[in-house]
Amino acid sequence: MATPVHLLWFRRDIRLADHPALLAAAADDAQVLACYVLDPRLATAGARRRQFLYDSLRELRAGLDSRLLILRGRPENRIPKLAKEVGASAVHVSADFTPFGTRRDDAVRAALGDIALEATGSPYLIAPGRVRKNDGTAYRVFTPYHRRWVEHGWRPPAKSAAAAARWIDPADTGERNHDIPDPGSTLSIPAGERAARTRWTDFVEQHLPAYADARNRPDLDATSRMSAYLHFGNIHPRTLAADLTGAAAGPRAYLRELAFRDFYAAVLHEWPRSAWWNFNQAFDAIEVDRDEDAERTFEAWKEGRTGFPLVDAGMRQLHQTGFMHNRVRMITASFLVKDLHLPWQWGARWFLDQLLDGDIASNQHGWQWAAGSGTDAAPYFRVFNPDAQRTKFDPDGDYVRRWVPELDTPAYPAPIVDHGEARREALRRYGSIS
Numbered sequence: 001m002a003t004p005v006h007l008l009w010f011r012r013d014i015r016l017a018d019h020p021a022l023l024a025a026a027a028d029d030a031q032v033l034a035c036y037v038l039d040p041r042l043a044t045a046g047a048r049r050r051q052f053l054y055d056s057l058r059e060l061r062a063g064l065d066s067r068l069l070i071l072r073g074r075p076e077n078r079i080p081k082l083a084k085e086v087g088a089s090a091v092h093v094s095a096d097f098t099p100f101g102t103r104r105d106d107a108v109r110a111a112l113g114d115i116a117l118e119a120t121g122s123p124y125l126i127a128p129g130r131v132r133k134n135d136g137t138a139y140r141v142f143t144p145y146h147r148r149w150v151e152h153g154w155r156p157p158a159k160s161a162a163a164a165a166r167w168i169d170p171a172d173t174g175e176r177n178h179d180i181p182d183p184g185s186t187l188s189i190p191a192g193e194r195a196a197r198t199r200w201t202d203f204v205e206q207h208l209p210a211y212a213d214a215r216n217r218p219d220l221d222a223t224s225r226m227s228a229y230l231h232f233g234n235i236h237p238r239t240l241a242a243d244l245t246g247a248a249a250g251p252r253a254y255l256r257e258l259a260f261r262d263f264y265a266a267v268l269h270e271w272p273r274s275a276w277w278n279f280n281q282a283f284d285a286i287e288v289d290r291d292e293d294a295e296r297t298f299e300a301w302k303e304g305r306t307g308f309p310l311v312d313a314g315m316r317q318l319h320q321t322g323f324m325h326n327r328v329r330m331i332t333a334s335f336l337v338k339d340l341h342l343p344w345q346w347g348a349r350w351f352l353d354q355l356l357d358g359d360i361a362s363n364q365h366g367w368q369w370a371a372g373s374g375t376d377a378a379p380y381f382r383v384f385n386p387d388a389q390r391t392k393f394d395p396d397g398d399y400v401r402r403w404v405p406e407l408d409t410p411a412y413p414a415p416i417v418d419h420g421e422a423r424r425e426a427l428r429r430y431g432s433i434s
Helices: 020-029 040-044 047-063 075-086 099-111 142-152 193-206 208-214 227-232 237-241 249-270 281-285 292-303 307-320 326-339 345-354 361-371 386-393 398-403 417-433
Strands: 005-009 030-037 068-072 090-093 116-119
Touching: 005 020, 005 075, 020 030, 020 090, 020 116, 030 075, 047 068, 047 193, 047 227, 068 075, 075 099, 090 099, 099 116, 116 398, 142 249, 193 208, 193 227, 193 237, 208 249, 237 249, 249 361, 292 307, 292 326, 292 345, 307 326, 307 345, 307 386, 307 398, 326 345, 326 361, 326 386, 326 417, 345 361
Parallel strands: 005 030, 005 090, 030 068, 090 116
Antiparallel strands: none
């Protein structure tokens, strides 16, 4: 009986450990051809995010002793062609539940014909669609979802590694193996599986015990910075969850953040319209500004020139590093929507362009939380006061001084809006649709 040949098509799972699809591809003593497709649509991603992706691919290629085939083109063309050329009986992937990923995989599946597209595992602790109400419908609110999520549980990390498969040398396929691009962007953290595991180990040892209390302080080095590694699949959340056992406050708080990640992915999968439209459609009627003054204030917000120090610090950190502390993300988002009265979609698009961890589900639904139009949306009457937030979460001013060094000089701009007046106007607009 001939030895089966399988493709392992990497996407948002750029690692070798805890990789269920790798084990599935290697089953039955199959020969496995590892590949990645440089989709031209990737060019729309921010330069830093592409740099992180490509650096991750370089590390993966090294971990496979260069046995990673890099293709260029649309996956629905390249993957079926490759599978047929090498006589593959199946193409193995980790499941993708984003609207884009679902459409792409449907197109690839149709083009493969009789060759199976086998999805094993996902980028989440619990894949979208598995945590549902008793009546089978999807959850719209996080708290009951979280309770059922905990009850459902998840598998332990998969015991995979490079040695688990018999890899095919791409040179034996006759396909051109393309170079991995290098946009030349500087990253604030190193990419790849090894860096992800090192960072996680350091966080668990040094910061996890105090995480529940310290996680809202942008002036402290208290967060894990794992979001980009999770987004690109350099590490699986199961690997993280294995260290989040027991009843201590730190592990429980971190596990709750992983639950939010799963929840937002499930919401987007169930309601793909919510990527760019209000989850609560009543908010489609809210009055937003789009005129020339709106464009001017939007530019000031992007550049960190609003005259509100905590907002400006966050926006400058984002622009310079591709990262922003989560508490500051909420504050800057609230400011754009409720002080400047601009569409949340403007801010969401800018964040996706700038963020190293830009994730369509978490980003869009985080923005809708701030705008009041999402699932567990902040009540419309909750309008963050940037100065009060600064006093509470950056009490010594260390965070602001780092990113706004000219704060106490004439070079720093005056506030572009009066917060009290802006808040009253926001309440008027929100009240008109409530």
